[in-house]
Amino acid sequence: MRMPPSDAAVLARRAAIIEGLRALVPGEGVIVEPRELRAYETDGLTAYRQIPLAVVLPSTTAEVAAVLRFCRDEKVKVVPRGAGTSLSGGALPLADGIVLGLGKFNRILEIDVANRCAVVQPGVTNLGITHAVQHLGFYYAPDPSSQIACTIGGNIAENSGGVHCLKYGLTTNNVLGVEFVTIDGEVIRVGGKHLDAGGYDILGTITGSEGLLGVVTEVTVRILPKPPGARALLVGFPSNESAGDCVAEIIGAGIIPGGMEMMDRPAIHAAEDFVHAGYPRDVEALLIVELDGCEPEIDHLIGRVEAIARRNGAVSLRVSNSEEERLAFWAGRKAAFPAVGRISPDYYCMDGTIPRRALPYVLSRMREMSERYGLRVANVFHAGDGNLHPLILYDANNPGELERAEAFGSDILRLCVEVGGVLTGEHGVGVEKRDLMGTMFSEEDLKQQQRLKCAFDPEGLLNPGKVFPELHRCAELGRMHVHRGKLPHPELPRF
Amino acid sequence: MTTWRPSDLNELREIIAGAVADGQPLEIVGGGTKRSIGNLSQAAHTLDLRALSGIRAYEANELVLVAGAGTPLAQIGRELESKGQMLAFDPPPLGPDQTIGGVIAANLSGPRRLTAGAARDHFLGFTAVSGRGEIFKAGGRVVKNVTGYDLPKLMAGSWGTLAALEEVVLKVLPRPEKTRTVLLFGRCDREAVAALARGLGSPYEVTSAAHLPAAAAARSSVGYVAAAGSAVTALRLEGFGPSVEHRCRALRDLLGAEEELHGANSRVLWDEIATASLLPRDRVLWRVSVAPSAGPEVAAAVARALDAEFLYDWAGGLVWIALAEAGGDGGAAIVRDAVRRAGGGHATLFRAPDALRAAVPGFEPASSLARRIKEAFDPLGILNPGRMGF
Structure with missing residues (x-):
């Protein structure tokens, strides 16, 4: 992976930089031993590793501000990090940069039931928020599969989704406010317990910015009353087409299920072999449709979804009649990644989104690619919103196989864009999809995004090498090319 | 004083590039229904986007609609209604001329914003021309996307000060089958807000929650509301028939509610709340x-x-x-x-x-960061100068 060239001057000043950082963050808050740094060398995208210059673990906003200001003055790059679960390499370190870990920001600051929100520090885990409010009958809706480990700060950086986001939204739809620190050390609060911005929506801009614009130090999230109940249908189909048609008809009927997941035959078999969830093996596609709400609503919708499924050729159909059964339906889907990990030494998880109508075409093209690359692929799919997670099976010990898996993955993402979709639905661009940005965006599109970056971080010190394939200097990006004489009709009076 | 009416993206780019070259700021307008909000634009010339009109793609099953920025909101509303869908953020009805671009640029949302999110939460992507006179796009045409910065969020509520929208991509959602509005009478402001919090903290999926002090309630054209002779507190429930009926009963019990509104009455009341038309006009x-x-x-x-x-x-x-x-x-x-x-x-x-x-500053005073963001899109201040107070 090509990363920005290391700054030799920074590497040469390492000892002085560490001394400076230690003056700002006391004791064990600055990690410099190679053995300890190794714990931070990678994130959820383990194919890439890099030992950072140092790791800094501040515990107050003032320390974060001091560290960022120091790094700006010393021209030291900064890679922010939560729990390091990014699947796109968002927290991949740089040799000449520090990793700024927010793990010590792990406190719930306030639970405000009257305003249905919680104020937490960014290092609190996603599930930790739900745990803190569930005794009051509330929960935090976005549920990325890493929710037991991933932090809310990381969720904001990546705008994380999850199984329930079709109905309840992504992170950006569930965050009310943040405090963040710019590379200049300025502490900025946007949003809060109120709704919407009084000026530009900086909160919405920070969310999903992959650590390139600022470091979040406090978060206010919306919490929701827990639905009184949930039941699920487990439906098998003889083809991906019929499963896709069923999904389209459910949505067309005005039903937005709490969750709607699809698995293809390889994924069904891997999951069933692993957890024995009772999935049918003789179907091409399996759909889990979960309906939540009050009992009359669930009963009503179960009936309607069942009718739609049968109309679309379902060959097997079960409705959960107990909480145990509902969880059993999910057990296979939730274990899909480790299940695939069991049948292959390594797997590579992709994350494109497509218009759902293109699903059969995309899956058939993927089968062709699978043969061409000589690598198997299993698909799990957030069917409601078109977010596809192909798992490419490979063995890193076979020379060249990782590279082949990556090329296969890139082809899948190009295909997603080709059919009108996008490179990433919830995992972020990071380093992983950085070099594919040009398939979705023009040079002008990317330059305008980088001009926004310049408004926050003109020296490009925050998480460089992520998201953008080419780094431009802000002075160059800001230049205007105004030539009156070269306008299309210079002879016409205009104003 | 010139009024420009581009009919496609390229014309829009040429006009803005020309304005940049000549240093002539532009006021961007659609139907002009929000011209009275906030501060006055300081531009001498007008850029009217209403010719950038038309629904360019709409697939109900994909929950996505693509339209020119100048498309009338009413046209989009009709099209969605024909497929049983809606814009869930409840854009306040400000008159027949309002355009979707204006709704997005102002990030204006109605009562359902409380639970369904704002215009910005249903704004998936766009094509626009920046104040640099350059065409750019961001976001996508699918409901789930995190590729690149979320510029749609920044564009929503920027009141045309960063770029002129040419095309918008919207997330659309099913229109509820049934609506009920539960009414409480005679609560003081504090009691009413506490009751609304109880309703929203309950599992009965309240989608909107409002309180009308007595003077405002008396102006309602809904008989049940105007005749109450007291303050009226309203909670809206929406969804599938059997579910709404069940939740309506449960919520009435929980809050000791006096009355409920159905269908048309409910719709009229929430429109009155969305537009604040229950308050005196001349203030x-x-x-x-x-x-x-x-x-x-x-x-x-x-x-x-x-x-x-x-x-x-x-x-x-x-x-x-x-x-x-x-x-x-x-x-x-x-x-x-x-x-x-x-x-x-x-x-x-x-x-x-x-x-x-x-x-008077019509919006919150801009931070230095907001000013740097403005410069990143419109360094010469060509687009809607003064509109947000800067």
Whole structure:
């Protein structure tokens, strides 16, 4: 992976930089031993590793501000990090940069039931928020599969989704406010317990910015009353087409299920072999449709979804009649990644989104690619919103196989864009999809995004090498090319 | 004074590039229904986007609609209704001329914003021309996308000061089969906001929650509301028939509600709330967003200093303040001080005489970061200068 060239001057000043950082963050808050740094060398995208210059673990906003200001003055790059679960390499370190870990920001600051929100520090885990409010009958809706480990700060950086986001939204739809620190050390609060911005929506801009614009130090999230109940249908189909048609008809009927997941035959078999969830093996596609709400609503919708499924050729159909059964339906889907990990030494998880109508075409093209690359692929799919997670099976010990898996993955993402979709639905661009940005965006599109970056971080010190394939200097990006004489009709009076 | 009416993206780019070259700022307008909000544009020339009109793609099953920025909101509404869908953020009906581009640029949302999200939460992607005279796009045409910065969020609520939208991509959702509005009579502001919080904290999926003090309620054209002769507190329930009926009964029991509205009455009431039309027309109008529980406190603080009427939406978090005698600053200092003391939020000058709009910051004063963002898109200040106070 090509990363920005290391700054030799920074590497040469390492000892002085560490001394400076230690003056700002006391004791064990600055990690410099190679053995300890190794714990931070990678994130959820383990194919890439890099030992950072140092790791800094501040515990107050003032320390974060001091560290960022120091790094700006010393021209030291900064890679922010939560729990390091990014699947796109968002927290991949740089040799000449520090990793700024927010793990010590792990406190719930306030639970405000009257305003249905919680104020937490960014290092609190996603599930930790739900745990803190569930005794009051509330929960935090976005549920990325890493929710037991991933932090809310990381969720904001990546705008994380999850199984329930079709109905309840992504992170950006569930965050009310943040405090963040710019590379200049300025502490900025946007949003809060109120709704919407009084000026530009900086909160919405920070969310999903992959650590390139600022470091979040406090978060206010919306919490929701827990639905009184949930039941699920487990439906098998003889083809991906019929499963896709069923999904389209459910949505067309005005039903937005709490969750709607699809698995293809390889994924069904891997999951069933692993957890024995009772999935049918003789179907091409399996759909889990979960309906939540009050009992009359669930009963009503179960009936309607069942009718739609049968109309679309379902060959097997079960409705959960107990909480145990509902969880059993999910057990296979939730274990899909480790299940695939069991049948292959390594797997590579992709994350494109497509218009759902293109699903059969995309899956058939993927089968062709699978043969061409000589690598198997299993698909799990957030069917409601078109977010596809192909798992490419490979063995890193076979020379060249990782590279082949990556090329296969890139082809899948190009295909997603080709059919009108996008490179990433919830995992972020990071380093992983950085070099594919040009398939979705023009040079002008990317330059305008980088001009926004310049408004926050003109020296490009925050998480460089992520998201953008080419780094431009802000002075160059800001230049205007105004030539009156070269306008299309210079002879016409205009104003 | 020139009015430009581009009919496609390329013309739009040429006009803005020309304005950049000549240093001539432009006021961007659609139907002009929001021209009375905030501050006055300082541009001499007008860029009218209404010819960039038409629904370019709509696939109900994909929950995505693509339209030219100048497309009338009413046209989009009709098209969605024909497929049983809607814009879930409830854009307030401000007249037949309003365009979807204007709704997005103002990030204006109605009562359902409380639970379904704002315009910005249903804005998936766009094509636009920046104040540099360059075409760019961001976001995508699918409902789930995190590729690149979320520029749609930044564009929503930027009031045309960053770029001129040419095309917008919207997330659309099913229109509820059934609606019920549960009414409580005679609660004071604090009791009402507490009741709204109980409703929203219950599992009965309240989608909108408003409180009308007696004077506002009396102006409603819904008989049940106007005849109450007291303050009226309203909670909206939406969804599938059997579910709504069940939740309506449960919510009425929980809150001891006196009355419920069905169908047309319910629709009329929420439109009246969305447009604050229950407040006197001839007054200075502020739109204030605070923590829901702080709404009554803000109103009380303003009422101590000024002759004011109020209307609460968003469970108390959106306070409409109509001022009879507002003083030289239109009540800005008192309103903004009340917001600050109540824990923060923001106040927008929603309707006022032009002299006042020229003198008072209509939005929260821009931070230095906001100014740098403006420069990143429109370094010469060509687009809607002055519109947001800068």
